[in-house]
Amino acid sequence: MRRLCLLLALCGLLFSQAGCWDKKELNELAIVIGAGIDKTADGQFRLTAQVIKPTSAKNGSQGIGESGGGGGGGADFPTWSLSAEGKSVMEAIAQLNKISPRRLFWPHTLILVFGEKLAREGVLPAITWFERERYSRTGTYVAITKGKAEDLFNHKMQLGALPSKAMSDMIETANLRQISSRKLTLREFTDILSTSGIDPALDMIVPKVIRGKVESYQLAGIGLFKEDKLIDIVNGPETMGISLVRDGMINTIIQAPCPDKKQGNLVFKITNYQRKTKLSISGKQVNYDVNLLIDGDLGDQTCTMDLLDPDKKSKTEQSINSEIKNKIIKLFTRSAALNTDVYGIGRQLHRQHPGEWHSLEKGWESRLKKISFDAHVKTNIRRSDLTSNPSIRKKR
Amino acid sequence: MNKEAISKTQALMLGISGITVSGHLLFIPVILNLAGRDAWISLALALFPALYIGYVTASLACRFPGKTIVEYVQTICGKWLGRAFGWLIIVYFFHDLTLNVRGFGEFYNAAITPRTPILVYLIGIHILAVYAIRSGVEVLARTNQFFLVILISMGIMASLLTMRNKDYLNLLPIMEYGIKPALGGMVSLMSLFTTIFVLGMVFPFVQSTRNLKRNSLITMGVLVLMFIGPLTGAIATFGLERSIGLNFPTFLMLRDIKVGQLQRLDLVAVLLWSLGSFGKVVLFLHAITLGIAKLCGMSDYRMLVVPVAVLVIVTSLYNSDSFIELYRFLRDFYPYYSILIGLIVPSLLLAVALLRKMHPNPEGG
The missing domain is CATH 3.30.300.210 (Nutrient germinant receptor protein C, domain 3)
Structure with missing residues (x-):
């Protein structure tokens, strides 16, 4: 009897394994792999989140389906980028959630890209949420881009199915390709931002047009910051x-x-x-x-x-x-x-x-x-x- | 006295997990805030008070073998004053436990599972603790011993894996603002270490008190060592300025582990703190219930475990509004009060015991 009770109690423990009230089902999540933040003309934050589309990731990613699905073009795109505006990053995310039927899930964000306008006006107001949010990770790479970060995400890469992954690989494996990159993570970035006597410099990543079409990304120098504001782009x-x-x-x-x-x-x-x-x-x-x-x-x-x-x-x-x-x-x-x-x-x-x-x-x-x-x-x-x-x- | 017996190592290991977990979870941000880069100097300075309190606790236990704190307090101070002191000490343990339990729940709420009510964690850990305590001292000491071996090895592994994120040059300059910040951190660390006095409630179960003083000193040394990693690591990883605002620096450090495909080790942190908190809750809950039972002249403390556990849960929810408040309390008020009861009272007790020439007597067991 006693053993039976114990067994039942152990089975009861199983219910807590999913995380009690916080259980997350994969088919209810939209996994964000990259994010871009821009500042609009009226001073709002425009957040772009790139999520993995589960269905096409199943039949169209990892190179096999790529040549076959060539005719479909954008329809077979394994990712989806959605953008929304808000007076703060978190409000922009709330707006994103109004568009997305699935809950945005941030822990797998590989890269965070700041648009040029935002970077010039200061990135600090835009990163607080990413530091504070429990589902965001500070190991995410940070980079800047020329123009708008939103425009960076909707390109079909020739190598690799996921644009954000391509961007983060661009930075992460730079050494393997015998070039240099800053490889700054959000943690290091905030460390430098909060320390006096040192200013950050971020990798700049831009879309690369080959034969009239964007086919890849390019590491195009570094952006010099003064505190949290971009002041110069160096690519010489x-x-x-x-x-x-x-x-x-x-x-x-x-x-x-x-x-x-x-x-x-x-x-x-x-x-x-x-x-x-x-x-x-x-x-x-x-x-x-x-x-x-x-x-x-x-x-x-x-x-x-x-x-x-x-x-x-x-x-x-x-x-x-x-x-x-x-x-x-x-x-x-x-x-x-x-x-x-x-x-x-x-x-x-x-x-x-x-x-x-x-x-x-x-x-x-x-x-x-x-x-x-x-x-x-x-x-x-x-x-x-x-x-x-x-x-x-x-x-x- | 029960015939249950535990070994010296088991008793001291209870102390280690009881202090380490609350320190790593709640005190690291406090100490970083007070001492800044010089947190490691605070730690070095705190070694001496730590050794002292370890020695006092052990020598009181040696002087009154088989007696718990609340019993020998009555022998030393007389019945009525002794009882008053006994209750004071029990309330101190109780309060300390409620703070830690709350911190444990808040950690889950803030960092991992925001939607789950905090009560789930508080009740969960207390069910486990009540079960262990009702099974007897031997059981809880052995469970803790088993866990602690895993915890320490995991802790060392975690600190090695985070090595590549650390830049120890962040610890420079040393003593930029003189010794004062380090002293502030030392006081805070002292207030943490003085809770080791709770071992006075466990020592009576120890088989023999031979070498207890020496072992207790070694334990305090080990405890101090356990704090080197998180105190220097947080600053080395995040830089001083950033590490100060972090609520759970150690957790964030572990989150950032990325060695090849070995990454997202949040689970390690959760495991470390959950199992460690179990040790803490078990040790303190046992001490409180045993103390109350002895003060009220009850023969069996086990029937008290459930009501006291419920009281701990309820009090922990009421004694602060938020994590920030808890943190401010630990920073601004806790040191003075903890040092008063955990360090000065035991010292007085020992002094009086010495003056009255109280020696180990055979009828004590």
């Missing part, structure tokens, strides 16, 4: 500066001109990376020095000389050194002119010289221009993959 060679100084880039390539002759380029693959920053302060003068020790492989060259020849090698390395140094210093001067501290020099000053920081903190941004900034790079070409020199015919 200096883009890499932030990855070099802050993120520690490995498996990324850097192109530099061949030494001596002014023609031809070489490509260097970073395989090992060490960074030391030296910060000293004398009076009100702050000196900041980045020291990089980089190992890597020679990956490509267009000039015909043997770059690994003992007397050429050091010159080759010097060429890479100055290229890297240029990138770092260029980004610094550009950001300092805009009064934004991308490298987090202020934060480091706070950590190492808290006393001085208290007197310098006020108006720190305007002091950035006066910092004597320098970078020292030392590269070592360790390998040259499978061949040591190009197929040159030796002339006698």
